[in-house]
Amino acid sequence: MAKIIGDRAIIVGGSIAGLLSAKVLSDYFEQVIMIDRDKLPETPQARRGVPQSVQPHVLFTKGYRILAEFFPGIEEQLDNNGALSIDWAREFKHFVEEKWGIEAKEASDIVSITCSRYLLEWTIRQELLKLPKIKILEQSKVAGLVYDAQTNQIRGVKLDSTQQTELTADLIVDASGRSSQASQWLEQIGQTAAPETVVNPFLGYATRRYKLPDNQSSNWKVLLISQSPPKNTRLGYLAKIENNELIATLGGYGKDFPPLEDRGFREFAQSLAQPDFYQAIADAIPTSPIYAHRATANRMRNYHKVKLPVGFIALGDAVCALCPVYGQGMTVSALGAKTLQAWLDKSSRGKLDNNRFQKQLAKNNSFHWMLATSQDSRFPTTVGGKSKSGTVDKLMTGYMNKLVSKSASKPNLQLMFLEVAHLLRSPLYLYHPAVIWQVLT
Numbered sequence: 475m476a477k478i479i480g481d482r483a484i485i486v487g488g489s490i491a492g493l494l495s496a497k498v499l500s501d502y503f504e505q506v507i508m509i510d511r512d513k514l515p516e517t518p519q520a521r522r523g524v525p526q527s528v529q530p531h532v533l534f535t536k537g538y539r540i541l542a543e544f545f546p547g548i549e550e551q552l553d554n555n556g557a558l559s560i561d562w563a564r565e566f567k568h569f570v571e572e573k574w575g576i577e578a579k580e581a582s583d584i585v586s587i588t589c590s591r592y593l594l595e596w597t598i599r600q601e602l603l604k605l606p607k608i609k610i611l612e613q614s615k616v617a618g619l620v621y622d623a624q625t626n627q628i629r630g631v632k633l634d635s636t637q638q639t640e641l642t643a644d645l646i647v648d649a650s651g652r653s654s655q656a657s658q659w660l661e662q663i664g665q666t667a668a669p670e671t672v673v674n675p676f677l678g679y680a681t682r683r684y685k686l687p688d689n690q691s692s693n694w695k696v697l698l699i700s701q702s703p704p705k706n707t708r709l710g711y712l713a714k715i716e717n718n719e720l721i722a723t724l725g726g727y728g729k730d731f732p733p734l735e736d737r738g739f740r741e742f743a744q745s746l747a748q749p750d751f752y753q754a755i756a757d758a759i760p761t762s763p764i765y766a767h768r769a770t771a772n773r774m775r776n777y778h779k780v781k782l783p784v785g786f787i788a789l790g791d792a793v794c795a796l797c798p799v800y801g802q803g804m805t806v807s808a809l810g811a812k813t814l815q816a817w818l819d820k821s822s823r824g825k826l827d828n829n830r831f832q833k834q835l836a837k838n839n840s841f842h843w844m845l846a847t848s849q850d851s852r853f854p855t856t857v858g859g860k861s862k863s864g865t866v867d868k869l870m871t872g873y874m875n876k877l878v879s880k881s882a883s884k885p886n887l888q889l890m891f892l893e894v895a896h897l898l899r900s901p902l903y904l905y906h907p908a909v910i911w912q913v914l915t
């Protein structure tokens with residue numbers, strides 16, 4: 475049983491990072507208020523404040539396990555709500571580095587779910603609402619921070635554009651996503667904004683849902699035809715989701731944006747490195763328009779590099795928004811909630827060292843940031859990344875390409891690679907002598 479260290483915590487943003495943090499905070503505060511600018515839908519559906527909710531979302535096994543730890547029984551709820559369980563070793567078909575990965579014969583424990591982003595968020599919200607300490611304030615936009623200059627403490631938030639209404643708390647958590655305004659709020663009260671690092675691959679998505687064709691007998695639940703830097707900028711992603719639907723996404727790096735009308739969408743699908751994506755949608759009946767998404771840059775707000783006033787922290791996409799292709803965001807948010815838990819555990823009433831929290835979070839995020847930005851930087855059109863011209867960088871890239879390629883013929887390498895990808899094993903394992911030997915021989 476966790477200890478109580480404060481009366482009230484406020485979270486700005488009620489999406490994945492906000493929901494998971496709210497659960498953690500409810501163990502340490504008497505009351506937790508989660509504020510969102512949207513009216514939160516009563517049934518699973520897309521909403522304005524989360525424009526990416528119509529886009530596909532992979533949930534890594536690590537993220538799924540953290541969800542189950544925070545909300546015991548949520549796996550069953552997701553199942554009841556129509557999410558499909560997926561064994562990534564057996565039901566994920568992946569074309570990468572010009573080869574198809576092999577399908578495992580045995581069942582694995584690299585398991586999570588495939589469903590729409592809004593079904594997942596809605597299910598978590600239903601679970602959170604069962605906790606008596608949680609209060610959700612909808613249709614309320616946070617517009618600034620309440621600051622006590624004498625104690626150098628953030629004491630609350632200002633609501634709506636008039637900033638007339640104030641709500642006070644012992645801790646304010648910014649989980650308002652990639653378009654967070656918190657840095658500007660800090661500047662408004664005379665503090666330093668978090669310096670930003672942006673690595674923009676100019677990747678565009680176009681996504682459409684289809685009725686799953688009756689004759690769809692494939693044994694995959696998710697199929698991915700990956701981009702291949704530096705030349706092949708295009709990718710195709712398909713996932714079976716709830717309600718017998720297929721979510722189909724085309725992606726193009728370096729402003730090679732997939733078209734948003736039917737004919738262009740199909741032509742782009744036909745141009746992919748393998749025909750499987752096009753074959754799956756060719757005769758399928760669309761159930762949605764084609765939705766574009768182009769706000770995909772990697773954006774890091776370096777809160778760990780400034781001295782924050784007491785009583786304020788930030789996490790989730792508000793701190794580290796990643797290029798979506800690598801499917802890390804929600805799991806990184808879940809890991810951020812675990813970092814929050816560990817920090818609160820070491821804190822006590824009136825003693826919340828928020829700068830220490832941001833440093834730990836930055837440390838934990840750094841691997842995910844490095845993975846996304848180093849892969850994106852393999853495209854010459856990416857702006858903001860470090861150039862990859864050094865001998866070590868070339869060796870590392872060459873080794874990783876070889877590892878991916880060899881995994882297509884060595885089941886144990888493929889399984890290990892999946893375990894690392896799903897954050898079940900340390901990435902350092904990829905450099906274990908036994909693994910290097912298998913890759914290089």
Ligand SMILES: Cc1cc2nc3c(=O)[nH]c(=O)nc-3n(C[C@H](O)[C@H](O)[C@H](O)COP(=O)(O)OP(=O)(O)OC[C@H]3O[C@@H](n4cnc5c(N)ncnc54)[C@H](O)[C@@H]3O)c2cc1C
Nearest residue numbers: 487489490491511523531532616650651790791798803804
């Ligand atoms: C195209 C795309 C595809 C993605 N695919 C994947 C994937 O496959 N796998 C994966 O794990 N992740 C993926 N992600 C990332 C994932 O969506 C996020 O990492 C995840 O949703 C966590 O974000 P968040 O909760 O921090 O912020 P968000 O989801 O952006 O939510 C922010 C919330 O804050 C609210 N808000 C904002 N400002 C205010 C304010 N001033 N006052 C009150 N409320 C406010 C908004 O209404 C919203 O509810 C993808 C992202 C994009 C853009």
